Amino acid sequence: MSGGTAGSGLAGVTAGKTAISTVGKEGKGLTYRGYAIEMLAERASFEEVAYLLIYGQSPSRAQLTEYREQLRSLRRLPEGLKPVLEALPGNSHPMDVMRTGCSALGCLEPEINRDQQWDIANRLLALFPSLLLYWYQFHHHGIRIETDTEEESLAGHFLNLLHGESPGAIPRRVLDASLILYAEHEFAASTFAARVTTSTLSDFYSAVTAAIGTLRGTLHGGANEAAMALIERFQEPDEAEQGVLAALENKEKIMGFGHRVYKEADPRNAIIKDWCRQLAERAGDSYLFPIAERIEVVMKREKGLFPNLDFYIAPAYRFLGIPVHLYTPLFVCSRVAGWAAHIMEQRADNRLIRPMANYIGPEPRDFVPIEQRG
Ligand SMILES: CC(=O)SCCNC(=O)CCNC(=O)[C@H](O)C(C)(C)COP(=O)(O)OP(=O)(O)OC[C@H]1O[C@@H](n2cnc3c(N)ncnc32)[C@H](O)[C@@H]1OP(=O)(O)O
Numbered sequence: 436m437s438g439g440t441a442g443s444g445l446a447g448v449t450a451g452k453t454a455i456s457t458v459g460k461e462g463k464g465l466t467y468r469g470y471a472i473e474m475l476a477e478r479a480s481f482e483e484v485a486y487l488l489i490y491g492q493s494p495s496r497a498q499l500t501e502y503r504e505q506l507r508s509l510r511r512l513p514e515g516l517k518p519v520l521e522a523l524p525g526n527s528h529p530m531d532v533m534r535t536g537c538s539a540l541g542c543l544e545p546e547i548n549r550d551q552q553w554d555i556a557n558r559l560l561a562l563f564p565s566l567l568l569y570w571y572q573f574h575h576h577g578i579r580i581e582t583d584t585e586e587e588s589l590a591g592h593f594l595n596l597l598h599g600e601s602p603g604a605i606p607r608r609v610l611d612a613s614l615i616l617y618a619e620h621e622f623a624a625s626t627f628a629a630r631v632t633t634s635t636l637s638d639f640y641s642a643v644t645a646a647i648g649t650l651r652g653t654l655h656g657g658a659n660e661a662a663m664a665l666i667e668r669f670q671e672p673d674e675a676e677q678g679v680l681a682a683l684e685n686k687e688k689i690m691g692f693g694h695r696v697y698k699e700a701d702p703r704n705a706i707i708k709d710w711c712r713q714l715a716e717r718a719g720d721s722y723l724f725p726i727a728e729r730i731e732v733v734m735k736r737e738k739g740l741f742p743n744l745d746f747y748i749a750p751a752y753r754f755l756g757i758p759v760h761l762y763t764p765l766f767v768c769s770r771v772a773g774w775a776a777h778i779m780e781q782r783a784d785n786r787l788i789r790p791m792a793n794y795i796g797p798e799p800r801d802f803v804p805i806e807q808r809g
């Protein structure tokens with residue numbers, strides 16, 4: 436883009452190279468390190484995918500066993516973090532808790548040299564569910580939980596800390612699949628924020644903290660909570676249809692629909708929708724899933740728009756008994772794997788990311804000192 440102005444919001448601009456994933460490339464859909472998302476979501480585990488993203492190759496069986504063990508050993512909160520989490524208000528948005536918790540960890544366990552980057556990535560991956568649920572249980576139920584469980588997977592660990600018991604196979608599997616779907620997405624806004632921060636030679640925690648703050652907004656990761664808020668407004672599909680038509684008439688955005696890169700469909704949607712349908716059947720649900728499906732039909736008919744990953748993940752998480760304000764933090768718990776891979780990739784071939792702006796302000800003019808102004 437030399438000379439001209441990039442499209443608004445950098446739409447359509449290629450801003451760098453990556454070997455981590457492809458998004459919306461013709462014939463390639465969504466791949467992590469060359470593997471199709473459909474195969475990963477069906478056949479792999481989240482830990483396997485995190486390893487693939489962070490280390491650049493699939494683990495052997497022995498490596499995966501060792502990696503799971505390593506992550507399990509990193510779940511305990513540092514003592515210094517507990518008072519910080521306890522001091523935060525109970526009515527904070529949990530994304531603010533994630534952002535502050537990550538930043539505080541950067542003070543408690545700072546990155547002194549680059550060789551630590553793999554350890555820090557794994558520590559964040561292992562610790563984020565503990566951090567979030569320690570704060571949540573302390574403020575919402577008045578208890579100080581132990582954050583190391585015997586659960587093998589992050590999904591099982593999260594549900595165990597949330598519900599206080601080991602989850603069943605289906606909830607564990609669905610949450611695991613959703614984490615695989617959330618793990619990585621090329622130069623999404625939060626990842627780009629992490630790369631910009633990294634490009635100044637800043638530390639790992641600063642890059643992840645910037646990414647968390649960027650994910651929080653409803654045009655990005657915050658859309659999953661906003662989608663649930665929309666779906667919950669309605670009691671049945673006809674009401675949802677009328678409500679969505681009225682919102683569109685008002686030029687409101689329907690969260691969980693559309694995408695900057697995908698033009699016809701988000702390949703992750705079919706996978707999460709299928710899991711959501713299964714959970715609805717298990718729960719004997721007769722309204723959440725039909726309402727969501729009606730909204731999908733209306734959005735296709737009225738706007739030609741399709742659901743992105745954030746839409747059906749919302750009712751799926753509801754069926755898993757996850758409070759709505761923990762949806763975007765769960766996105767963090769997974770995406771930190773992708774962010775970590777991008778931070779490392781940026782560091783390996785770094786140049787300061789610093790574009791230019793087209794100036795549209797006033798022409799040069801004389802400055803009038805304050806005492807001479809009216
Ligand atoms: C995991 C993720 O982060 S996926 C993204 C999650 N975010 C959301 O679901 C938020 C809702 N979706 C959106 O706001 C957008 O589709 C985005 C932000 C994802 C992509 O945005 P952009 O590529 O900038 O598209 P933009 O916002 O310009 O939309 C293009 C047109 O489609 C419309 N449109 C796009 N998405 C929506 C939507 N969800 N609801 C209603 N209209 C929409 C816009 O109003 C605009 O219409 P216009 O040309 O008549 O003004």
Ligand SMILES: O=C([O-])CC(=O)C(=O)O
Nearest residue numbers: 619620622623624695696
């Ligand atoms: O790629 C994007 O812009 C947003 C997205 O779907 C993701 O981060 O998963």
